Amino acid sequence: MDRQAGPRAILEGLKAAGITLIATLPDENLTELLKLVEADRESIHVPLCREEEGIGICAGATLVGKKTAIIMQNGGFLNSCNALTTTALQFQIPLLLLIYYAGDIGDRGFATVGTVTEPVLHALGIRTYLLRRMEEIKETVHQAQVLAWDANRPVALLLTKDVLGTRG
Amino acid sequence: MKRYECLEAIAGEVGDALAVTTAGATTLEWNRFRPSDGNLMCKTLGLVSSISLGIALGLPQRKVLALDGDGALLMNLCALPTIAWRRPPNFIHIVFDNGIYESSGARATATSAGADLVEIARGAGYPHATWTTTVDEFRKEVQAALGRYALSLIGAKVEPGRCPVPPLELDEVENKYRFIRYIERSEGMKILTRPLPASYRRAPLG
Numbered sequence: 001m002d003r004q005a006g007p008r009a010i011l012e013g014l015k016a017a018g019i020t021l022i023a024t025l026p027d028e029n030l031t032e033l034l035k036l037v038e039a040d041r042e043s044i045h046v047p048l049c050r051e052e053e054g055i056g057i058c059a060g061a062t063l064v065g066k067k068t069a070i071i072m073q074n075g076g077f078l079n080s081c082n083a084l085t086t087t088a089l090q091f092q093i094p095l096l097l098l099i100y101y102a103g104d105i106g107d108r109g110f111a112t113v114g115t116v117t118e119p120v121l122h123a124l125g126i127r128t129y130l131l132r133r134m135e136e137i138k139e140t141v142h143q144a145q146v147l148a149w150d151a152n153r154p155v156a157l158l159l160t161k162d163v164l165g166t167r168g
Numbered sequence: 169m170k171r172y173e174c175l176e177a178i179a180g181e182v183g184d185a186l187a188v189t190t191a192g193a194t195t196l197e198w199n200r201f202r203p204s205d206g207n208l209m210c211k212t213l214g215l216v217s218s219i220s221l222g223i224a225l226g227l228p229q230r231k232v233l234a235l236d237g238d239g240a241l242l243m244n245l246c247a248l249p250t251i252a253w254r255r256p257p258n259f260i261h262i263v264f265d266n267g268i269y270e271s272s273g274a275r276a277t278a279t280s281a282g283a284d285l286v287e288i289a290r291g292a293g294y295p296h297a298t299w300t301t302t303v304d305e306f307r308k309e310v311q312a313a314l315g316r317y318a319l320s321l322i323g324a325k326v327e328p329g330r331c332p333v334p335p336l337e338l339d340e341v342e343n344k345y346r347f348i349r350y351i352e353r354s355e356g357m358k359i360l361t362r363p364l365p366a367s368y369r370r371a372p373l374g
Contacts, residue, residue, distance in 0.1 A: 021226065044225055046254060049246035056215035057250075060188070060222025063208070063344065064351050065359040068222075086212040087219070091344045 003165030006134055007033035010098070010163070011040065013141025014069055019096065020044060021066045023054035027073040027100045029166045030159075034071065051076035055083035059093045067145065069096040074103070074117040075110075077156075084124055084154060094148035097126070097156040098141075104160050106167070121156050128156040131163045169303045171264045172197045172331035174324050175235075177307045182314065184354065185231035185260070186223055190216040190240045192271030194264065196333040198235055205350035209336075209343055214244030217251060217261060224256040227355070231258050231314060238265040238279045239272075245288065252293030252319065260313045261289070261321040266328045274328065286323045296320040 010033055014022065022037050023046040024030070037045055044066075048054045051072045058068035072080070077099045088095050103114015121128045127147060129140055141157060148155040161167035171194065179201035188208045189195040195209040208223075210216040220234035241247075241263055251259065267280035279285060289297040295318055300306040306324050313320035338346065348359050363369075 056218030060219035061226035
């Protein structure tokens with residue numbers, strides 16, 4: 001199995017969507033995707049220390065014409081909830097959230113964060129799409145960005161190990 | 169010195185620099201002294217520096233002022249190494265340190281016990297970071313930062329105290345749209361243009 005096929009498709013989806021600024025914070029399961037983002041010379045890469053600042057960075061860049069995405073773990077999504085509420089939602093700023101789904105089925109050690117992830121996204125009113133099948137990756141990433149800009153809100157994609165090439 | 173005296177002193181110096189203001193009195197005072205659609209208020213305590221970084225990276229040809237406070241910066245200290253890592257030369261970070269959370273109950277912040285935000289910025293990798301203690305010194309440091317084209321942080325040790333301000337005439341969403349339209353006008357960009365409906369793209373008109 002080509003473990004980079006999923007991460008490549010995610011990056012292709014981001015490019016198809018016109019995204020040119022990507023903020024990231026690592027997770028072991030995001031490693032291949034982050035290597036591709038770091039190597040990409042066409043977009044601005046902003047490595048973060050904490051996810052909440054990434055919401056601010058993406059929001060600021062969006063206001064001056066960039067299309068932006070943030071790649072993080074779901075624990076980091078929980079870190080970013082105040083910024084999502086009082087910056088992204090309050091100012092109606094579109095953002096694309098690519099969230100590694102720790103605590104997904106088959107995972108060990110992250111069931112608590114896995115359990116609260118989707119309810120918190122729903123409580124924030126953030127439309128959420130779960131990516132499990134390789135053939136849907138590129139188009140879903142692209143179309144989620146279209147939805148974010150049409151709705152003037154963040155949209156979330158939950159990245160499973162299946163699409164990150166780290167299952168098994 | 170007072171924060172509003174500092175803001176008044178630089179309002180005429182910053183030209184068409186974009187300005188992002190931290191949640192609280194700084195937003196109201198800056199908009200009194202420099203009313204502009206190039207002003208953006210921040211409503212998430214601490215996020216002003218990060219929003220400003222996004223603007224500075226997205227629009228490298230424009231000067232960006234982050235008007236930050238001690239309580240806000242302490243809440244988002246990790247912004248400093250992130251900003252220093254990217255080191256945008258068009259980013260000017262101004263921090264008013266009054267030692268208290270003035271807009272939320274006036275209780276003490278950690279700087280009142282000695283935390284030094286300029287030293288922390290230097291340690292995070294800011295190439296220029298300096299304290300100022302008089303309005304004249306502050307104005308000169310801001311002028312120098314505007315002229316040097318390198319990431320700079322200017323700390324202002326201020327006494328607590330607010331000045332009379334008019335109420336803001338806009339909410340966050342209108343602020344967003346006015347700010348974006350201002351960028352579109354002043355940079356000759358199109359940011360909010362929506363695609364034509366599909367029917368216009370599929371068939372010729374007439």
